[in-house]
Amino acid sequence: MYYGAPVWADRATVGAVRRKLLQGQRLAPIFLCKAYGIGFGLKFPHLDSREPTKLLPEAQKPPGAFTGFWERFCTRVANMQWSVVLLSVLGLTASSPVGASKIEEPFLHGDIIRNDALENLLREFIEGLRQKMLSGGDTIPVLDPFQASSIYLNEKFIPGLSLLLNDVKISKLSTFLVQSLKVHGIGLGYQVAFDFEVPVIEFEASQYELHLTLDDILLSGKGDAKIFLIKPRISGHIVAKLIVGFPSLHLHLEEVHIKLSLEEFHPNINGLFIGDEDVSDTINTYLKHFVPEAVKLYERGPDMQLSLVLLSILGLTLSSPVNNKAIEETLLRVGVTPRNAALENTLRGLLEDLRQIMLTGSGVIPVLDPLQIPSINTDGDLLNGLTLSLNDLKVSKLSTFSVEELNVQLAIIALRLTLDFNIQVPVLEVEAGQYDLRLWISGFTLFGRGDARINIIRPALSGNVVATLFGEGEGLYLRLQEVRIIFSIAEFDSHITGLLGGDENVGSFLNAFLNYFVPNVVRLYEKEITNTVSGLVLVIGNTFLADFNIIDILG
Numbered sequence: 001m002y003y004g005a006p007v008w009a010d011r012a013t014v015g016a017v018r019r020k021l022l023q024g025q026r027l028a029p030i031f032l033c034k035a036y037g038i039g040f041g042l043k044f045p046h047l048d049s050r051e052p053t054k055l056l057p058e059a060q061k062p063p064g065a066f067t068g069f070w071e072r073f074c075t076r077v078a079n080m081q082w083s084v085v086l087l088s089v090l091g092l093t094a095s096s097p098v099g100a101s102k103i104e105e106p107f108l109h110g111d112i113i114r115n116d117a118l119e120n121l122l123r124e125f126i127e128g129l130r131q132k133m134l135s136g137g138d139t140i141p142v143l144d145p146f147q148a149s150s151i152y153l154n155e156k157f158i159p160g161l162s163l164l165l166n167d168v169k170i171s172k173l174s175t176f177l178v179q180s181l182k183v184h185g186i187g188l189g190y191q192v193a194f195d196f197e198v199p200v201i202e203f204e205a206s207q208y209e210l211h212l213t214l215d216d217i218l219l220s221g222k223g224d225a226k227i228f229l230i231k232p233r234i235s236g237h238i239v240a241k242l243i244v245g246f247p248s249l250h251l252h253l254e255e256v257h258i259k260l261s262l263e264e265f266h267p268n269i270n271g272l273f274i275g276d277e278d279v280s281d282t283i284n285t286y287l288k289h290f291v292p293e294a295v296k297l298y299e300r301g302p303d304m305q306l307s308l309v310l311l312s313i314l315g316l317t318l319s320s321p322v323n324n325k326a327i328e329e330t331l332l333r334v335g336v337t338p339r340n341a342a343l344e345n346t347l348r349g350l351l352e353d354l355r356q357i358m359l360t361g362s363g364v365i366p367v368l369d370p371l372q373i374p375s376i377n378t379d380g381d382l383l384n385g386l387t388l389s390l391n392d393l394k395v396s397k398l399s400t401f402s403v404e405e406l407n408v409q410l411a412i413i414a415l416r417l418t419l420d421f422n423i424q425v426p427v428l429e430v431e432a433g434q435y436d437l438r439l440w441i442s443g444f445t446l447f448g449r450g451d452a453r454i455n456i457i458r459p460a461l462s463g464n465v466v467a468t469l470f471g472e473g474e475g476l477y478l479r480l481q482e483v484r485i486i487f488s489i490a491e492f493d494s495h496i497t498g499l500l501g502g503d504e505n506v507g508s509f510l511n512a513f514l515n516y517f518v519p520n521v522v523r524l525y526e527k528e529i530t531n532t533v534s535g536l537v538l539v540i541g542n543t544f545l546a547d548f549n550i551i552d553i554l555g
Contacts (some may be wrong), residue, residue: 027544049142054116056098056510057364066258070431071242073321076182079281080231089094112185113184113185114182114184114185115183115184115185118183119181119183121190122181122183122192123181126181130174130176131427133173133174134174142176143173144171144172144173144174144175145167145169145170145171145172145173146168146170146171146173146181147168147169147170147187148165148168149166149167149168150164150165150166150167150168151164151165151168152165153162155164158212160212160213161211161212162210162211162212163208163209163210163211163254164208164209164210164381165205165207165208165225166205166206166207166208167204167205167206167207168202168203168205169202169203169205170201170203170204171201171202171204172198172199172200172201172202172204173198173201175197175198175199175200176196176197177196177197177198177199178194178195178196179195179196179197179233179235180193180194180195180235180236181193181194181195183383186239187272189241189254190239190240191237191239191240191241192237192238192239192240193236193237194234194236194237195234195235196233196234197231197233198229198231198232198233199230199231200228200229200230200231201228201229201232202226202227202228203225203227203228203229204225204226205224205225205226206224207222207223207224208221208223208224208225208269209221210223210272211223216398219272220272221269221270221271221272221280223269223271223272224270224271225267225268225270226267226268226269227265227266227267227268227269227270228265228266228267229262229264229265230262230263230265230266231262231263231264232260232261232262232263233260233261233262233263234258234259234260234356235258235259235261236256236257236258236259237255238253238255238256238257239253239254239255239256240252240254241252241254252409255501258455260295260512261296262291262295263292264288264292265288265291265292266285267284267287267288267291268284268367269283269287269452270285270373275535283509290517293524296524322543331397336481343408343417344406344407344408344518347406347408347419348403348406351403351406352364354400355401358398358399359399368398368399369396369397369398369399369400370394370395370396370398371393371394371395371396371398372392372393372398373390373393373394374391374392375389375391375392376388376389376390376393377389377390383553385439385440386437386438386440387436387437387438387439388435388436388437388439389435389436390432390434390435391430391432391433391435392431392433392434393430393431393432393433394429394431395429395430395431396428396429396430396431397425397427397428397429398425398428400426400427401423401424401425401554402423402425402426403421403422403423403425404422404423404424404460405421405462406419406420406421407419407420407421407423415470415542416466416467416468416469416481417467418464418465418532419462419464419465419466419467420463421461421462421463421464421465422457422460422461422462423460423462424461425458425459425460426457426458426461427455427457428454428455428456428459429453429454429455430452430453430454430455431451431453431454432451432452432453433451434449434450434451434468435448435449435450435451435452435496436449437449446499446500447499447500448496448498448499448500448502449498450496450497450498450499450502451497452494452495452496452497453494453495453496453499454492454493454494454495454496455492455493455494456489456491456492457489457490457491457492457493458489458490458491459487459488459489459490460488460489461485461486462485462486462488463484463485463486463488463530464482464484464485465479465483465484466479466481466482467479467480467481467545468481469511476549477545477546477548477549478545479542479545480538480541480542480545481536482537483534483535483541484530484534484538485524485530485533485537486526486529487526487529487530487533487536488522488523488526489518489519489522490519491515491519492514492518492519493515494511494514494515494518495511496511496514498508
């Protein structure tokens with residue numbers, strides 16, 4: 001059994017140790033985590049491991065309330081054979097620095113080993129913390145419920161924020177669930193992977209004063225608030241390294257990765273905006289849906305790009321399947337030559353011709369700038385839950401696009417063409433003489449009827465297209481094989497009347513909200529938009545290219 005002799009060592013204890021040594025009994029020096037740090041302990045093989053305090057004089061034994069913990073602790077440490085041996089060797093090297101490097105070297109790079117004993121200790125500590133949160137202690141106040149007379153958050157917490165909370169109460173923090181807790185030993189350190197979830201956290205404030213500026217949106221309010229956070233979750237991992245010293249060990253954090261998520265957000269905040277009850281209800285409803293999406297958006301980080309899924313539908317499958325496989329494998333194996341300047345110039349010339357055709361029309365192609373459509377109706381086929389009709393739709397300035405990037409590469413065997421592009425429009429102006437909207441999302445209905453004018457600032461299409469050249473009769477044609485098109489916008493400026501019954505204050509707030517929300521949604525759902533647009537371009541593009549003879553264009 002192992003004993004932390006330095007914790008309670010006195011003359012009697014030291015004398016007992018000396019007598020054992022004089023009698024020739026073998027003592028093995030080890031390290032043992034004490035109640036107040038880490039220091040030397042002693043192993044007495046002849047003693048009963050079920051009596052960890054047998055050697056200690058009565059006056060020096062742990063307090064009664066602590067004895068149970070001490071016995072459980074010693075029993076667990078006794079099972080931590082590898083950890084104890086490791087710490088023993090490192091402890092000896094600390095006291096004998098000459099040979100330290102020889103002994104420590106084998107331990108610097110070790111296998112990843114799961115440590116069940118430490119996991120159990122951590123779980124016991126967490127359960128003890130749960131009880132302390134409810135009852136408090138000498139140095140720890142009651143944390144469930146957590147109560148504070150006032151809390152102030154400024155722009156250091158969120159840019160543009162000024163928030164004062166009075167009489168704050170946060171309940172049910174101690175109801176957390178340990179979904180996962182794993183401890184692994186890595187060389188001289190440990191990795192702790194964790195996943196905690198709380199079924200619901202209740203937040204109350206008898207009074208708040210809020211001023212928040214987000215881009216062009218000014219959100220203000222004063223009143224009482226009650227919020228329910230449904231299934232907030234914190235997960236991640238921590239990597240810590242053991243620093244060997246004498247007579248103690250220290251832990252140094254090497255890596256910390258934390259991920260936050262929230263399933264639902266149910267606010268009941270009074271006095272928002274201008275204090276109007278209907279306006280507050282509207283904003284609470286929007287916050288209910290907006291906050292969880294915002295948590296997802298910002299959890300990914302501003303520099304983190306969404307993964308893109310490439311749609312690869314081979315047009316060659318329309319002909320002989322046997323030959324298709326051989327041709328496809330050949331195309332995938334061949335290299336790609338450097339950029340083809342001749343084809344790039346040809347395509348740029350075609351785009352300039354298209355710009356003029358959009359303004360004036362030509363033959364069967366009508367004027368496309370402005371693009372005018374008498375009516376558009378959709379009933380769930382574009383987006384589940386969306387019913388929308390647009391009358392007298394007009395889209396202007398489509399022809400003002402600029403070609404920021406256009407690279408063309410041609411495969412060595414001249415059958416495969418790759419096009420990388422980035423095309424932007426400074427601003428698109430969209431007008432509808434009348435719209436009729438009903439959108440149902442997660443139990444919330446957004447409706448409206450009126451006119452609309454929207455400016456989409458710097459919309460852009462970028463990505464790449466892979467196509468194959470094939471001959472048919474006396475013609476040469478292109479067939480799209482892969483399409484990836486990414487849509488993005490810089491800003492969104494909306495002036496939509498008649499939203500949610502037509503109240504002017506509500507409409508002004510919703511328009512300002514949409515100006516901020518839409519660009520973020522486009523970024524958040526980049527993957528879904530990419531898949532939808534890419535699939536449409538693949539189908540429509542191949543339909544158009546079926547009658548597009550390249551020989552006629554090249555003369």
